[in-house]
Amino acid sequence: MTYKLSKFLCFVLSLIVFYSQQSLGQNCRYHEYDSLVNVARKSFKNKKNRAGQTQLKLALKTSVFPRGEDLSFALYKAKEIKDDSLAGKLAEKLSKGGVPKRFFFQFKKEKWYPIFEKKFKDYSKFYHDNFNQNLRQELLLLLDKDKKRTERYHEWRTREIELSVDDLIDDAKAVLVDFEKIIAKYGFPCEEMIGYNYIRRVNKVEGYETDVLMIHMYQSGVRLFEHSILELICSGRLPYNFENTINKMYGFSDCSGIENEMKARYQRFRGAANN
Numbered sequence: 001m002t003y004k005l006s007k008f009l010c011f012v013l014s015l016i017v018f019y020s021q022q023s024l025g026q027n028c029r030y031h032e033y034d035s036l037v038n039v040a041r042k043s044f045k046n047k048k049n050r051a052g053q054t055q056l057k058l059a060l061k062t063s064v065f066p067r068g069e070d071l072s073f074a075l076y077k078a079k080e081i082k083d084d085s086l087a088g089k090l091a092e093k094l095s096k097g098g099v100p101k102r103f104f105f106q107f108k109k110e111k112w113y114p115i116f117e118k119k120f121k122d123y124s125k126f127y128h129d130n131f132n133q134n135l136r137q138e139l140l141l142l143l144d145k146d147k148k149r150t151e152r153y154h155e156w157r158t159r160e161i162e163l164s165v166d167d168l169i170d171d172a173k174a175v176l177v178d179f180e181k182i183i184a185k186y187g188f189p190c191e192e193m194i195g196y197n198y199i200r201r202v203n204k205v206e207g208y209e210t211d212v213l214m215i216h217m218y219q220s221g222v223r224l225f226e227h228s229i230l231e232l233i234c235s236g237r238l239p240y241n242f243e244n245t246i247n248k249m250y251g252f253s254d255c256s257g258i259e260n261e262m263k264a265r266y267q268r269f270r271g272a273a274n275n
Contacts, residue, residue, distance in 0.1 A: 028234035033062040037070050038240070049081050057086065060093075064236060068097060068196030072205040079110065088112035095123035098131060098195030099205055106203075127195055135186045136194035139208060142182060146175045146213050157269055168262040172220040176258065179213065179224075188225075190237040211238050211245070218249040221261030 036059035043052035056074045060066060071094050078087035091104060091112065101120055107113050149171045156163045163171075182189060189210060191197075197208045217224050225232060229246060232238045239245075253264035 028230075030064050030234055030236050030240065033059050033064045033066070034240035036062070037067075041073070044077055049077075052077065053081060053083060053086070060089070065190075065192040066093060067207070067236070068094065068099070068191055068205045069207055071097075071196075075107075079107065084111045088116060091116050092119070092123060094196060094205065095120060096126045096130075097191065098127040099198045102200070103198055103203060103205065131195040132186065132193050135182070135189055138182055139189045139194065139210070142175070142178050143209055143213060145178065146216055149175055150216060157265075165263055165266045168266065169259055172258045172262060175213075176217060176220070176222055179217070188232060188237050190235070192236060207239070211242050214238070214242075215246065215249055218246060219251055219261075221251050221253060221255075221257050221259075223256060 036055045040052045040055035040059065043049070043055060056077070059070070060074075071090050075087055075090040075094065078084075078090060087107070087110060091107070095101075095104070095116075101117075101124075104113070104116065104120075152161070152163070152171060153168065155161045156168070186193070189208070191208070194208075197206050198204075199206050214224060229238065229243050233240060233242055251261040251264065252268055253260040
């Protein structure tokens with residue numbers, strides 16, 4: 001291959017990559033928002049506060065439902081750079097998304113707080129009128145169930161407790177069944193449906209870790225929504241980098257399914273299955 005031909009092929013490949021990214025950006029609702037937030041975070045990390053401030057404001061002007069963790073991050077940064085106008089808008093968005101007044105007590109000395117406090121009842125009413133409380137509660141219960149199942153599995157793996165193959169299978173299936181019921185009843189859960197996840201224990205706004213639940217499902221041998229991951233990311237239901245994460249998730253079995261995966265894990269950590 002000649003140098004000129006090689007150079008031409010590289011140019012064509014770069015065009016293909018560029019236009020495929022352009023197409024993705026046009027078809028992905030959260031592409032612009034996530035890009036702006038990620039750049040803003042890097043700007044603040046590099047002490048480029050003015051640039052970060054501008055990028056956050058642009059992100060908030062996009063047409064998507066902003067993520068709770070991003071709004072919380074932005075609120076703390078607005079306090080640091082003394083942008084009271086931005087801080088007040090961020091506090092309003094968070095409270096309308098269900099974040100309780102307790103979280104905002106740390107901002108009582110800020111200039112925007114008195115007006116915010118007067119309007120908080122209206123913001124709280126907006127939350128209760130516009131978000132699905134039942135779905136939120138069911139999702140939180142499921143996430144707690146998955147957390148306990150994962151802890152129980154690791155206790156078994158490290159020989160702190162003993163479980164049979166059937167126990168491992170039943171535990172994983174119970175989480176899967178509950179997740180499938182939620183999806184069948186409500187659709188795939190997201191903040192736009194249920195509001196933001198305030199963690200009272202640490203006084204923080206965090207994501208619901210539905211992505212962690214999905215990872216655990218993949219590790220259990222069930223590749224849920226394998227061909228729809230990009231759509232879930234673009235609709236804000238999963239984090240922007242989730243596709244890269246999930247593509248690295250594989251279990252111990254060459255076959256799909258919870259039964260195959262748990263038998264393979266039992267074989268690896270205990271030898272012959274005891275069921």
